[in-house]
Amino acid sequence: xxxxxxxxSVSVSPGQTARIxxxxxxxxxxxxxxxxxxxxxxxxxxxxxxxxxPSGIPERFSGSSSGTTVTLxxxxxQPEDEADYYCQSADSSGTYxxxxxxxxxTVL
Amino acid sequence: QVQLVxxxxxxxxxxxxxxxxxxxxxxxxxxxxxxWLRQAPGQxxxxxxxxxxxxxxxxxxxxxxxxxxxTRDTSITTAYMELSRLRTDDTAVYYCAxxxxxxxxxxxxxxxxxxxxLVTVSS
Numbered sequence: 001x002x003x004x005x006x007x008x009s010v011s012v013s014p015g016q017t018a019r020i021x022x023x024x025x026x027x028x029x030x031x032x033x034x035x036x037x038x039x040x041x042x043x044x045x046x047x048x049x050x051x052x053x054p055s056g057i058p059e060r061f062s063g064s065s066s067g068t069t070v071t072l073x074x075x076x077x078q079p080e081d082e083a084d085y086y087c088q089s090a091d092s093s094g095t096y097x098x099x100x101x102x103x104x105x106t107v108l
Numbered sequence: 109q110v111q112l113v114x115x116x117x118x119x120x121x122x123x124x125x126x127x128x129x130x131x132x133x134x135x136x137x138x139x140x141x142x143x144w145l146r147q148a149p150g151q152x153x154x155x156x157x158x159x160x161x162x163x164x165x166x167x168x169x170x171x172x173x174x175x176x177x178x179t180r181d182t183s184i185t186t187a188y189m190e191l192s193r194l195r196t197d198d199t200a201v202y203y204c205a206x207x208x209x210x211x212x213x214x215x216x217x218x219x220x221x222x223x224x225x226l227v228t229v230s231s
Contacts (some may be wrong), residue, residue: 001170033217035153042203042221043153054219055141090216096169097143097155098217 002026006068006100018074020103021088024067028089032070033058034063035104037084046085047072074105080108110134112204112222119228127186127190128225130204137185138162141207142171144178144189146200147224154200159187162212194229201226 004024012018022032032050035043045054047063050070062074070089074081086098115129130142144156157168160177164177177190187204201224209215 031215031217035218037153042224043218044221045208045217045219048208048215048217048219088153088217094216096165099153099155102152 001096002096004087004089004098006031006085006087006103009099009104009106011106011108015076015080018077018081020072020074020085020087020105021069022071022089022100023069024089024098025061026066026107027070027089028064028091029092029095032063032065032087032089033087034061034072035086036081037086038082040077043086075094077107079107081105109185109208110220112206112220114202114204114221114222115224116156116185117226117228119230121231122155122196124187124229125190125192126194126227128189128202128204128227129188130189132206134186135206138182139210139212141209142178142180142187143207143218144176145205145218147203150160150194151200156189156191156202158214160212160214161187167203170176191227194227196231197231199227200207216229 034047037043046061050065051063084102138161143158161180182185185206204222205218206220208217208219
């Protein structure tokens with residue numbers, strides 16, 4: 001079955017830029033979406049359709065896409081951004097939803 | 109405001125079934141697909157499938173075909189997910205989530221989530 005792949009962890013200092021990538025063969029065809037999840041809470045979408053930011057999400061969150069890789073960028077990381085981040089997309093037919101394994105962002 | 113409120117925690121024995129409900133409010137229930145997802149302890153997110161509330165049509169993830177049943181009751185704006193033949197590795201928090209696409213269309217992304225329902229499978 002189709003998979004998308006993320007690095008398990010990323011660490012940055014406050015104020016730095018964090019980049020979390022996700023790769024998958026169908027990403028040129030299918031949108032990617034990014035969710036932030038803090039312990040004990042439901043996920044929250046921070047980027048949808050590769051680069052769209054929902055209302056209420058800080059401008060420091062942005063998304064981009066290039067070929068088979070999509071990237072979530074957090075510019076000027078804040079301590080409250082420490083969380084798990086999940087990439088989500090679909091298989092090439094668009095039928096089945098897939099998630100990456102998640103990336104734990106640690107703010108040092 | 110949009111809210112998805114799920115039923116409470118469940119403890120089940122292996123081989124049993126569990127049915128989780130998701131009460132929607134604050135929007136037109138029949139205008140948005142509802143997805144079901146789960147997260148095992150310390151693990152990532154996993155998609156189970158969706159239901160289209162207007163018609164009752166469903167699509168299951170291949171892994172759960174034959175074990176998951178999604179239904180809805182439009183009169184009380186509630187969606188249900190039933191998982192049968194439970195195994196210990198079905199222990200997880202189960203979420204419902206609303207599809208982001210408005211107007212009875214499908215996007216495959218999720219803008220609102222329920223609070224989660226812990227299902228524990230243990231003998």
